[in-house]
Amino acid sequence: MRHYDLAILGAGPAGMAAAATAAEAGLSVCVLDEQPHAGGQIYRDVERVAALRGDILGKDYTRGATLTAGLRHAAITHLSGAVVWAIEHAFRISFTQGGAAAQIAAERVLLATGALERxxxxxxxxxxxxxxxxxxxxxxxxxxxxxxxxxxxxxxxxxxxxxxxxxxxxxxxxxxxxxxxxxxxxxxxxxxxxxxxxxxxxxxxxxxxxxxxxxxxxxxxxxxxxxxxxxxxxxxxxxxxxxxxxxxxxxxxxxxxGVVPNTQAARSLGVSHIWDRAQSCFVPSVDDWGQSDVAGVFIAGDSAGIGGANVAESAGRMTALKVAEELGRLSATERDRQAAPLRSARNKDLAARPFLDRAYPPHAAAVAPDDATVICRCEEVTAGDIRRYAALGCLGPNQAKAFGRAGMGPCQGRYCGLSVSVILAQANGLTPDATGYYRIRPPIKPVTLGELASLE
Missing domain, CATH: 3.50.50.60 (FAD/NAD(P)-binding domain)
Structure with missing residues (x-):
């Protein structure tokens, strides 16, 4: 099993920027990403597509090629097509790539898993x-x-x-x-x-x-x-x-x-989450450097709170500087010196966020739709079903699994979890924080017995 200083989940703007900055500071880095090419959702397959459709997709898209080029640093191992399904004690990371399971280990983990559409x-x-x-x-x-x-x-x-x-x-x-x-x-x-x-x-x-x-x-x-x-x-x-x-x-x-943070990996590690009223979603508890309340686990980019690609890039670099300082590659003084312009850029790029959050709120009728509307597509559970669970005494999403199968399909609650929490909160007259979210356990992505059998 190979061991790295820093393992990064996600090759979007936060993950790519963090990898390059960490490598420049002397850290060994492994980037695991589900897609065949780096870029995340915002810069998806940019090195190939920019030349074909760059005029349609715009300059904001084509600039992503600068970040993908940074992954070629000798200290960075980029595992494309790698689906992470477990992060265990001492940051042993299990993943599937090419139909076979494998593992790596790391001193620190950065979750740069981006956002999901609401x-x-x-x-x-x-x-x-x-x-x-x-x-x-x-x-x-x-x-x-x-x-x-x-x-x-x-x-x-x-x-x-x-x-x-x-x-x-x-x-x-x-x-x-x-x-x-x-x-x-x-x-x-x-x-x-x-x-x-x-x-x-x-x-x-x-x-x-x-x-x-x-x-x-x-x-x-x-x-x-x-x-x-x-x-x-x-x-x-x-x-x-x-x-x-x-x-x-x-x-x-x-x-x-709107989009919301992809919190599945963070929740599987026990990171605390709070309800963000402005963005109407759960966000992980992190400090200015992206450090979560679980030692050694960092979160950057849209998975820490929606800010956009530029914010994600700055945040990823700041997290890498913090990790480099913790592992003895940078002094605190040098870390702060390099982080100062990144923090300034991040804050400037976040300035429009409060305006946008209020100008374009989630559609109320889709956050808590009528009873006949399907909420959990995997198991065909309707909003009315969720409200009936509440009428029977169900107080939260985990308890709801005793009443029905919402959140128990192949997507593991990624696409219905937020709706289930909000509907139960409204039905019971509680806050989303009090209602909570699904308890996420490994495997956090589907894995076959054949893939498990290939694990050495």
Whole structure:
């Protein structure tokens, strides 16, 4: 079993930046990532795709090639296609790669597992032809595939990004059905002054909106009563906006109302999590360096709280400096000297976050949908089922497993966990913190008996 100073889970901006900084400080580093190529979701397969579709995906995407190049440092081992399914005592990490299981060990672990799109359960969301906006981006980045008749539903910057990219590709969306309201914007306005420190983000958003407007893409804001109609597949989106009922025919629906930290690995290690009211999700308890309340476990990037690619890069580098100092490769003085500009850049890039969080809140009707809507797609458990569990005395997601199978499918609660916690909290009149989340145990990803048998 090979031993490293630092093991990093995830080859997105936080993981790649941390690996390069740690290697430059003299640490041996192993980066484990599920994808065949580095880049994470934001820079997915950038070294190949930038030359093919860089004009569509934009400069923010193509700059990721600088980070992927850093993984070629001699002190970095990059294990692509590696699915981590357990992190045990003394940081023995078990993973599957190429159909076989293997293990490494490390002095410190950095979880840079990024974010997941917030589930948006609506009537009809399980129909073929319905996917997340992020899934649509993956198709565009990896295969150059674009939906010819798509409606974008939800809210948030990613919705504008994919709409602008579709416009550049010559296949604009049929329409955008947006859930944010004028009241949301008014509530966000008090944070506009602070957001101006991150004016580049605001300018970027304004430019994307200008592209969408120039392409004459219809935008319907304040949408309510959203449903996806169809028999065997998605055929139309129905909703009400500004007092009028609408039905927009389409072949594809992209759903999005924000992203949330991917906390599965952190929870499996016993890291404490708290409910972030501004971002309406659970976030791990970490300090300014990304150190969690479990010794030796660090978390950086969107898995520590949603901030975006630039914030993730700065945070990853800061964590690497802290690890290098702990392992005796840097003095505290040198660590702080190198971290100062990174901290400043991170804080500036975070300045627009409070404004964005309030301007584009999660869609309330999708956070806690009507009783008939499926919440757990793996086991076909509805929101009504969860509320019935609460009526029978169920107080939390773990107890819910005694009443039904929500969270017990192949995704292990990744996509229903947040919805189950919120629905139970509302039904019982409790806070999400008091309600809690699923208890995550290894294996944190599915592993076959054949893969286990191959472990030496």
């Amino acid at each position: 589930p948006m359960p609506l009537p009809g969301w399980t129909l073929p032809g319905v996917m997340t906006a992020g899934a649509g981006q993956i198709l565009l980045k990896q295969s150059g595939v674009l939906a010819q008749s798509a409606v974008l539903v939800g809210s948030g910057p990613l919705l504008y990004l994919i709409a602008a990219q579709m416009v550049r590709a010559g296949v604009p969306p049929v329409a955008m059905v947006e859930t944010q309201t004028l009241d949301d914007l008014i509530r966000a306005a008090r944070h506009l002054g602070g957001a101006l420190r991150g004016w580049r983000y605001l300018l970027k958003g304004a430019r994307m909106l200008a592209e969408i407007t120039s392409a004459r893409v219809p935008r319907h804001t304040g949408a309510t009563g959203i449903a996806i109609a169809g028999e065997s597949r998605a055929e139309a989106v129905t909703f009400t906006s500004k007092g009028r009922a609408h039905r927009i025919p389409c072949d594809t629906v992209f759903l999005h109302h």
